[in-house]
Amino acid sequence: MTKNEQDAFETFEFDLPPIRGFPELRWAGKRPFRSTQYFPAQKKEAYGDPTDGWWNRIYWGDNLQVMSHLLREFRGQVDLIYIDPPFASDADYKKKIKIRTENIESDSAAFEEKQYADIWTQDQYNQFVYDRLVLCRELLSESGSIFLHCDYRKAHHIRCILDEVFGPDRMLNEIIWKRTSARSDSKTFNHIHDVLFFYGKSHDYSFNQIFVPHDPAYIKKYYSYEDEDGRRFATIDATQAGLRNGSSGKDWRGFSPSSKGNHWKFSIEELDRLDAEGRIYWPKKEGGWPRLKSYEDELKGAAIQSIWTDIKAVNSQAAERVDYPTQKPTALLDRIIRSSSPKGGLVFDCFMGSGTTQEVAMRLGRRFIGADINLGAIETSTKRLIAARANIEHGNDDLFTDNEQAPSKLYTGFEVYNVNNYDLFRNPVEAKELIKEAMELQPLAPGSVFDGQHEEHLVRIMPVNRISTRADLNEVINGLDFKAFEARAAKAPNKPVERIHLVCMGHEPDLGPELEKAAKPFDIEVKVTDLIRDKAHLHFKRASDARLKIEDDHLVIAGFYPLNLLQKLSMDAEAVDDWRQLVESVKVDWNYDGAVLTPAIIDAPEKDELVTGRYPVPADASTIRVKITDLLSESWEGDIENA
Template sequence: MTDTTPAAKKPTDVTISRAKGRPMLSWVGKKPLGRVTAFPAQLMERFSAADAAQGLPLGAADWSKWPKNLQQQDLQGGLLYHGDNKEVLAHLLANGFRGQVKLIYIDPPFDSGADYVRKVQLRGPKGTLKIDGEDYALGEQVQYTDIWSNDNYLQFMYERLLMLKELLSLDGAIYLHCDPSRNSYLRILMDEVFGPDAFVNEIVWQRLSAHNDSARYGIIHDTIYYYGGSDRVWNPQRTELRDTYVQQFFDQVEDGTGRQYSRSDLTARGLRNGETGKSWRGINPGEKGNHWKVGVSKLDEWEAEGRIHWPKADGGMPRLKRYLDEALEQGGTAQDIWLDIKPIHNQSQELLGYPTQKPEALVSRIINASTNAGDIVLDCFLGSGTTALAAQKLGRRWIGCDINKGAIQTTAKRLQGVMREQAQELSSVTQGELIAQMDAPPAPCQLSFSTWRVNDYDLHIQHNEAVELACEHLGITRTRTDPFFDGTQGNKLAKIIPLNHPLTPLDLEALRTELKNRPEEERDLLVVSLGQEHKAREWVAHYNHNRPINKIHLIELRTDRKAGGFIKHEPMSVQASVQRNGDKLVLQIDDVVSPSIIARLDLQEGIFRAQIPDWRAVVDCVLIDANHDGEVFNVTLADVPERKQDLVSGRYELPAPLLGAKVAIKVIDMLGEERTVVFAS
């Protein structure tokens, strides 16, 4: 059995327009994005549930502008990207998505004190061992670890907003979700990037009913900024009428029928010509600088129906009766304060262990309001995947990305389940029944999606983890303000060479060039690397000869006698077998060992070693590709238990492929680590 790794391609550059809005916010280190490098994306995985609904029409979508390279690979479906969203956005700009996105919803990190660590529970009955997921400082938020000083955070958001503007269509809209800790800065950034004229709404979402805080008023709301052009899509959203609203406004009772109603104004400000500017029943609204909201012929129609409320006192203005029974049936129109959407809580069925997870109802309202069926929705801070999930259910196309591999895996699992359900629903009804279901949600635009990796970000995450571990292990104090050196160790300047290659003379020449730009620097240098070329050691020996200052001291993280040997990663091991049984292929997993989970449990449990009675407790899901091509993992079968207390099967039967075909089994543990084993069938 073998592991598979796709090949990489060369990066390209894409141009980014300057922000032209006013006012403009200033911060230390502010700089626009003139050009940004677009790295290629590697296709990692494909999933399709389309076979179950073969022959039935999918939802309306214009795929003609879909990038040709994706069409050529028969990839007209959802796009899920694993990588730094700055690099993913650059990739999208370089590959045909400029000006194609109808809606952008983003929920970026906005609180440096927030707990972004996903909580993980091993599979099995209630009371099973729990562990923290990817650590905030080293894994899940590698992208965010250095941005919490205000200047860095603003630059981080500025760059991404500039790129998002390039992707947004002329009739599109962007919603930015934040909280009171940073919303004032983000509002000005949005004005600068998109222009103040593009501001539409500041939406207040009440996410908590109460919050105990002895030092101030409780903070119970988030803010959502809504920006878009004058041609943006807009579909008003209906909400249920609240009891307090009904009691306050529906205070009239109609004689004879007993129907409750409210009184609505029939005029609006401004003078008009035509029917809306005429006198009606001796009343001329123009005398007060107003006009009728509808023509006088419509007023006559309403009067004949008894829908006009006449005040008892003469000279009062007539008003329109709005009946309570009709209002309750129609609902109200959503305003800019949202009180009717409940947040995710401990008992929510949606709960996936992500502390900042947003409810599907909230994102669905935004998608329904600002897109039509078939439009493209983008979320580049995808998290648990709610935006992609809601877009899929509402018949929209979607693009999502996240830097965290666990987020990508969680999203993929959720989407696989939804697409299977949609395919089954489509296959169980006739064409006539589909047409007859007027109130049903739009048919899905796609029943497949592909997962991509940009710039080999698995390695990037390992590099950042190793840097943090190295600094902690070696006693290096991180320096956040120095653009070249990573920190100090005592009286030495420390430089950590990127850990995806060994130390080379080119790295050392860059070090010497930097020192020439610092003629007053007299400290020695500590250079930390993962591996060293022999020529690099010779270079250092020659450089240090008879040098009184700026001597270079080397530490190699694997082999150094005093400081090395601590960066070790034991991959997950999978014991499995594949056998032919007539026209069936039987796959059997006998054991899975996850050293990462064992180490995490040992760390949490202290001297009491945690017991894992069943190997399936550490396995989140099993994916199978019955005809693996050695590059892209095509999901033929997915064993994804619905509940945390359920376990994967471990034994699978599939139709046998041709002799010699490769069969790949991908096992993903509860921390998101993957292991793919490949067998010849």
């Protein structure tokens, strides 16, 4: 391997020392994850300004590639990781898409769009989680920690994987989050909780105790006294106050030392100080021991335990709801981020989804990095962060109560990146069908492990939402017809018995040779196409089009035609009353530099309101860049010169 080739990889060793009796989770095709290829990233958009030179970052792409990219700059620097990976729920998660109008006259004006598929074989899922946890560990600082959110389906497996990657002695908590009280008619006890596994990178992890208000019954029972100022208080034994013992032989104001040793003795100086502070509670009984006052208005509250029942899931009426499947409540991330990261610390979430982690981190004065493979997640999170920035700048942020001090420094500027030019597919769920169409594959008989045939090659489309690995070859290998190979080899011994074409988006080295090796003693020809590098050879249909013009010193969007969205609605462009009904947002950069979109106009109305579509052009505008995002989160971008 050359020096340049070595520089293209990041390596890491973390083998735990042998532990007698240590259980290890095994699965078919399990392999150690010891190195990863470096993947480039392209900055596409920027919002706001940096704070002390820091820009928060959002990445669109496979999180394995994103973390491989981040290793060079952020290895050992992340203070907190929260991840909410797929739950292996055997379900497709969908988002309701409807035209922006209050009057929907037919079903054609609305449909459900798959955001991602959570359907796995068990072995693939375990390796998927394992690889990503190794990279998470490499990114964490020595005082950092990770929270992994899962449910009953995979919690037992994930706990074993976390023990292997971080070490069983790094396990800090198994937190139970009671997310609902819903009931059903199922034949089991209802599943009403999720699990949060809390692990530290080392034993020197950062932790801030979090308190919640005491139960009213507790206050009523113990804080029953009231002083002359009207302050409610309880009395506590001096031992609990931690006062030091007085020296023997001093004047104890008539109080004799305790023979049982369950009370501390007060010196004259201590009594005088506590009296001045109003802390001494003198009992009415003559000769009784004094006690200390504990005021209700100074209570921190009850320390949070490992069962969380006070945070509700995001329901259909919640103000924070952004209509993204699996959205988690801000209160949940607020508790995690406050407890396990310092102000100004770096928070990372590589299964970003709706952007809850990033929004809360911004509002709590933490720096953040987020990543997701789904374009809908990127657009939803970007819109959410733009709104959070505006609320912070206008003083409308309500995350802090009157008794809390907001952070003195906030990090609100953020940039959006694509990793590895990941802009070929807008929706990974539909990617396979798009590839079949672009390659003009001939269909095969039902039950084949291949997705079609192209010329002499059988084509297998590998997972497009992540790097293809040797483990992904198992199904192909099991589907090889060795009896047919034997007959072909006898008939033409000098020719390959099969020609196979693997299509993927990034892959491990030697993917092709590994499949050729598995076919031995027969010779097969394996061709591997990496769509990220070789996409120029494929021609995908353009998803949308638009017309721009300058009219009366205004930028005017004269028309917008999102072809993919219109096709899903089974509508022609002429059937839509107003193109703005199909638009989620419009962003305008008046002086585009040819690389990074820096919007001066962000037109992203709520609910059924429509974008303006007409914007006054400033006098210093030059090359104007417009980005129009439709209801599917698919975008069109184009330029117009200000003459």
